[in-house]
Amino acid sequence: MIDLIAAKPGPADRFDRRLLAPMMIGAVLNPVNSSIIAVALVPIATALGAPASQTAWLVSSLYLATSIGQPLVGRLVDMFGPRRLSIAGAILTGLAGVIGVFAPNIAILVVARVILGFGTCAGYPAAMYLIRSEATRTGMRSPAGVLTALSVTTQTIAVIGPTLGGLLIQVGGWRATFAVNIPLALASLVLSLLFLPRTTALDPSRTDADRPARSRLDYLGIALFAGTLVSLLLFLMDIRLAQLWLLALAAVLGAAFALWELRRPDPFIDVRVFAGNVPLLITYARGVLAATVSYCYLYGFTQWLEGGRGLSPAAAGLILLPTFGIGILVASVFGRRPEIRWKLLVGAAGQVVMAVLLLLVGPEAALWFLVLIAVVVGVPQGLVNLAIQNTLYHQADPARMGATSGLLRTFMYVGAMLASAATGAFFHTTADTAGLHDLAWFMLGASALFLVITLVDRSLRRVDRLATGAAEA
Template sequence: MVLGSVLNPINSSMIAVALVPVGAAFGAPPAETAWLVTGLYLATAVGQPVIGRLVDTHGPRRLYLAGTALVGAAGLLGALAPSLGLLIAARVLLGLGTSAAYPAAMHLTRSEAERTGRSGSTGVLTALAVANQTVAVIGPTLGGLLIGVGGWRTVFLVNVPLSLACLVLGAARLPVAAAHRGPQNQPDRTDQPDRPDRPDHTGQPDRLDRTGIALFAVLLVSLMLFLMRPSPALWYLPVLALLAGAGFAVRETRARTPFIDLRALAGNRPLIATYLRQLLGYTAGYAFLYGYTQWLEEGRGLSATGAGLVLLPLSLTALAVSGLTGRSPAVRGKLLVGAACQIAACAALSSVHADSPAGLLIAIGVLAGIPQGLIGLGTQTALYHQADPAAIGSAAGLLRTFMYLGAMAASAANAAVFPHGATTEGLHGLALFMLGAAALLFLLTLPDRSLGRLAKPADKPAGTTTDKPAATTAGKSVGNAG
């Protein structure tokens, strides 16, 4: 579960140090190589909730295996791609392939906690969060080392052995079916996760809402295309996004088995706030990761390997912070400290110049590593307690969607402030953009007292013999908790 779930963040972050050498290899400016980032994020933003829904209805095993196999094929395509276009196609396939493992892991964790009645999921959630957060920040360092050894194509080729390892472990260890009974010995919705014809609460087979998925995809793609190059000539893109959003809202409120249950989501205000915090936290985090890395290479003149080494303390800090705080249930404290450190890192970033001492550059990375280790852990723990257990896979997928919406916003901001290369002036402008996102995260978290109550009772899964059935009470009780 951990190995599969890190395929997405490692591919998201390794590319940061490869953008410059890829651009040099194909003679492409930053505005074009930015699609290596955006292509993966668009595919992931759409793919995560779609595949999460499939995990909830068809079971985690088959989706995990199919997704990780696609990762290996995409890695091979990228390693051999003769053009930037095919390289972007490989990144899109990587985004789709890496969308399966995290929803599968959250689904397995929740269903096992409900089956056994044990409160041991904190350790699993910590392992997932620590692995994902630290791999994301280690990615630039690893990518720099791989590029130094074998060139930029190695950041694609490394997916082949990782995919094979996931396939072997997944085939050997993931359950084919989870035959257990829910509360009061009633069949649970997760009893037979590998049955495609498992009925929903209406007695009808669960069907994939293809119309809703298509409208959701049009909404995201058209919005991102405009954000990448905002121009009056592209006025039709935000109009298309608005129309697709309106159609999506109408469709999801009328569909029998909606892709995203907007009615239930609207009644779960704490979960909506968690999604917004995920968006804001990762907007600032990825803007720093990509913008600072590009500036180190172009504005400061470091090699890809050198930039990766400068960011190594950021990786180590995130690892240490995640490990030390992972088992603490203080969700609100994690988010507040993370947002405050992001604000401080933005202020420090505004003071750097091309001749700034190396110690300052490293110290800024260390400061930025603290929120990298806290924010994702806090939002993941909050979602675990706030989401309906019967739809934990799609809820987890949607959490990743908001993560990559933030990453796409960061990518668009990078393209806007670095139109002709990563200059110091552009970096200072990016710091102001990041400051706005971090400040909003802090203000959204500070008054929310409901986050403090997530630690009580500590980690006991809803739906055990001492609770009401989770599938019928989770959304209502959590909505009232706000």
């Protein structure tokens, strides 16, 4: 019965709505685990007697696994289709949830987060692959409505994560933030089995026989890519002169990775495409900067609300709730508008304003002022990722949509790792107000750079023309 349902073709002239549920739940597994941990760090540290330097690995380990896994799984999605990868990801996610529930110490929790990082990798590249595949099948040039729904869903979960986490901790303790993955994974597994097609083709003329053989997977390229990211993360987690060798190692491995990929006929990441697609590289850079600011707010501000302002995890989560509401409203109202450049400009300006407001925060800051900051953040939250996602859709090679979209997530998680390292560096042992102000200056610099590269990026005008023309068609 499951095979019969999965094999039925969708409507010939419109997006197959049965794909939406497995797409959305698969895509939210990563953002919910990225954000829900924000309010659990302090309770975990208290329960297990761990310093902030150790609990920071609960954040970084997931981002490291995801940064490596997203383009890898995206490449596998391009090769074999989304169904098998989504099923495997759901199983790993459920396993990580079980390990987290019974973990006796920080080390085992880090293992659970690593498994969780790899398990939640499939959702976003699989969703982008399916959107492009359906666009090819139906002749729909720019599925703005589906892209908006994907962005709204992932952003909703990312922002509501701390609120959900606070409520779960209130009811079942911090282990509930891991246990929630078990029903989510089961739902993802069932929906993937029921509705995801066994085969999809971005090129209608391409058959299963044309897909790259399993033996042609670029194992050395994957290893060099992973080594580069691990070295970079270890340096960012402990920035000292004595650790500069890690940065040098990351540079050497990165150069070796680029040279190796240039020699491969079917590389893990096609460096030649990126070298000839400067606008796409700028989009990746924009993703790093936007994510750095966003995750500094998510983790830094949330920890300060608990440590510096003295709020409970549930109250801290509720303070962030307006970000969720405004983000959803903004994305829903403006998501279907094809123009992209103005969304990026307004989003970047919103991040600048947010950083300035954080500089004005004190240990006795009024709750209304904290809520105001959450409201301001909602504007870039609703616009930026939506605009970046739509920009990539028009800039990427359709045949590598899975890998390219997965790599976007890698760059955004590099930003998250930068945010995690900055939060650890500025807060030291406690999340105090002085550390929050130092973090705000860091955020101001990143958001200002985001604004500048968007202002000078002429390629966005071409993307606007493509998006507008596709919408009119």
